[in-house]
Amino acid sequence: MDRAFQRTKILTNHLLQSSPSSPAQIPSLSSNACLDYSPPELSEGYAFDIKEMRQLLDGHHVADRDWLFGMMMQSKLFNPRVRGGKVFVSPDYNQSMEQQREMTWKRIVYLLERGVFKGWLTEKGEEAEMRKFAYFEAVGLFDHSIAIKLGVHFFLWGGAIQFFGTKHHHDKWLRDTENYLIKGCFAMTELGHGSNVRGIETVTTYDSNTGEFVINTPCESAQKYWIGGAANHATHTIVFSQLNINGTNQGVHAFIAQIRDAVGNVCPNIRIADCGHKIGLNGVDNGRIWFDNVRVPRENLLNSVADVSADGKYLSSIKDPDQRFAAFLAPLTAGRVNIAVSAVYQSKVGLAIAIRYALTRRAFSVKPNEPEVLLLDYPSHQRRLVPLLAKTYAMSFAANYLKMLYVKRTPQSNKTIHVVSSSFKAVFTWNNMQILQECREACGGQGLKTENRVGHLKGEHDVQSTFEGDNNILMQQVSKALFAEYVAAQKKNKAFKGLGLEHMNKPCPVIPSQLTSATLRCSQFQMDALCLRERDLLKCFVLDVSQHQAKGESKEHAFIMSYQLAEDLSRAFSDRAIFQKFVEAEATLAAGSLKDVLGMLRSLYALICIEDVAFLRYGYLSVDNAAAVRREITKVCSELRPHALALVSSFGIPDAFLSPVAFNWIDANSWSSVQH
């Protein structure tokens, strides 16, 4: 009877339909068969307190971050759009480059008016510096362009004045910079010289008749390049230049020069051109600058380490030009710290999106007529994403350490800061690109839509492996620094101290011939394995370099020739240093579910490091042991699977800063959501 009734109803519907069929009118046939979005919040539980975990990851100023997130979400300037019933904020990357630049600038003005930058250059102390880091990280979660535009103005221009300048520079420029009465940029890189700053070709001479410096761009390769802010907005710049006094080159120095007047006209003897459209960061107005014998007053030399007297004498307390240059650039590590930390937050965005999607998207049934399988329930999908989650947790703890190291800096800690920030900046930014690519692929086609962020972020953050020090060069500096430590310890017959190398003073760890699951999960074994690799590679590297030198080659040439070992060594150092910070973070916790989950993540991080091909290449692991490591990885991945949602929720990134594909992606794509 029922069936007959239903049949008639369908037929009636069919006959009554005058227009081409609209599925909305036959709900009994359409809705049941279709996929429903099932929110992971309703099916996945939290075995630990995600607020506590977030506090551990963010480390500081959590409420301040949230205030700033809210500030961005509640303003139309941050381009809020509703998708699937939720609000998302993200720039409109479909705007032209010029429009994106103007929007970036308007957003900065809005944050300025709301007092976000209060004290960024005029307040001193740890608390103020850490708060500044927190705000910078939160803004960077909205958009890379706004972060970079702020970074150039506050950390590069402002930082140069703070660190290279002296009191009269501070008094004259810092407050006005903080209030954006002037807009600063930072002209260091040239077309012909990037990482090799000491080779730049801009030349400055001193005219004692007028008491002015004369800055000049002598050739095309000396044009300043990639100068953020130069193309549209900046009024002032720091210029890096060779200083030539009476025919003697005194090396690279920094000067202040005005490049635009208050209404935005380019100053006389300055030529500016645009760097053009880029693969990302189109909200930043990167420009090129030529100086045609630009004259600046004598006090515009940033004179913290060297000065020129009114009558044109060069004065410096540091006689050795090498040391002078090193002392000069040391304070600029803030940029590397920021980049390293920012890379970790971008990885968090990518993983939060990809994992949330994997908890709602199904593909293929194992048996006919069974429901399709959730992506994250495939061991292969777990294997792709969960280790990256462990890596991101490890980087978070290491990044917090790096920030503290920077904020508590002393003249004695300069070397450590330089080595650790170089290593972490390179490794985190490389990891970030790898993580974003995997996350993009894990979102399938949806990952390709700009509004879903994960794919777009790759283009936006690719630059991180290049600016503020090319990653490869930074890693070479790490191995050179380790080399110097080794040679010094040998020469003076002293124990290793600093850079985490104290393990070198102990007997060499031994890896058991048969690795059991229990051993593989033991943090002591994990640390031993990572130390063993670092220790052995350092010895090999030193040996290799000395063999080259024995053939009469210079040390510099020997380093160039030993590059393979250098690369493996700097990796080994970084992995071990990061792991150490993970272990330390875990040790601060009382026993409980939070610590248990972190223990699993820590093991997973160690195991993927030990899975690295170097362990087989240099014979630290037998083939059997390497297989045991791989087996264990799959086990830990499946044990972490139930915590996946909690682990990405603990990142503390507001829903509005993720993307539609991370939530109800069916509703976000429904016909009713189409503008018609």
Next chain:
Amino acid sequence: MASSVSSQQDHQVLVEANSSARILSLNRPKQLNALSFQMISRLLELFLAYEEDPNVKLVILKGKGRAFCAGGDVAAVVRDIRGDDWRAGAKFFLKEFTLNYLMATYSKPQVSILNGIVMGGGAGASVHGRFRVATENSVFAMPETALGLFPDVGASYFLSRLPGFFGEYVGLTGSRLDGAEMLACGLATHFVPSAKLAMLEAALCIVDSSDPVIISSIVDQYCEQPSLKEQSVYKRLDVIDRCFSQKTVEEIISALERELVHKMDVWISTTIQTLKKASPTSLKISLRSIREGRLQGVGQSLVREYRMVCHVMRGEVSKDFFEGCRAILLDKDKNPKWEPSKLELVTDSRVDRYFSKMNTEEWEDLKLPTRSKHKLPLYAIAKL
């Protein structure tokens, strides 16, 4: 005897079954329909039953008399706690917040007819639902900070989602909004003149559908576009955004005072006075609550608010709630003595304590009812 008590309590919520619609009327007009524990329990029971009942497609909630609902029956809660049992108070809020969560994620549309006072718990019983119909008689407010409490019932979720920083303004000052303002800011979804309510109700009773699009189109037929009054606070959004976006309560007040430097403005000075009269502790935990709620789902917001309200009931950090109830509801001298008495004495670590777990035995976080059994509508999924 027992049965007569229970039937009397049942009369606090009147039920009319009208084809596929259920009309629930809050029926304590003398108390402006303040929600008693019994009413909340009854509502919870009815909403749960209706969700299971395929014959029910729609729930209409309204109030008898001149109020929709003036809030939770706080006076009764305080009486309970005075008997030295803060857990009785906690039990009240546990039930109430569970009801709020159920309404926020309800699988069938709830239409609330807000023809009168809507305050505190009354907002919690309506704003989470899909349709909120305001009238020319609507008066909305979240007055908790004057009482030593904070905007609870999931207000940190819905206030924080109002345009700009209007939610901070409404939540901290307890400012009263009329129907037009409720519609403009989104607390109400429709405005229907009270004269047309009977017709609207009749139309809703025959709609026989749970489809929000269909119900919306029915309500639209009775809807009017009210205009904001000349002096409406909603016309002051620019000042509100500038001042109430500040990070701390102290900074909000100094931002308001800065506005006065240029030009005398009665509304701004009244706002400052209101803030200075409210409990300093309440202001600080309310601001923090709204800021956290803005980044949380409705469930997480309620779990957090439940922690907060338990701290308030227990009175270990501050007893302002009891003092507020004494001064406003019991003695009515309107002169509460807050402790700490000044904003600067309410330190961050004091505020932090309200957001931490209660460290007493047998206390548990709010357990939200399972919602995976029912197919939730899209608007409910988006709130998770």
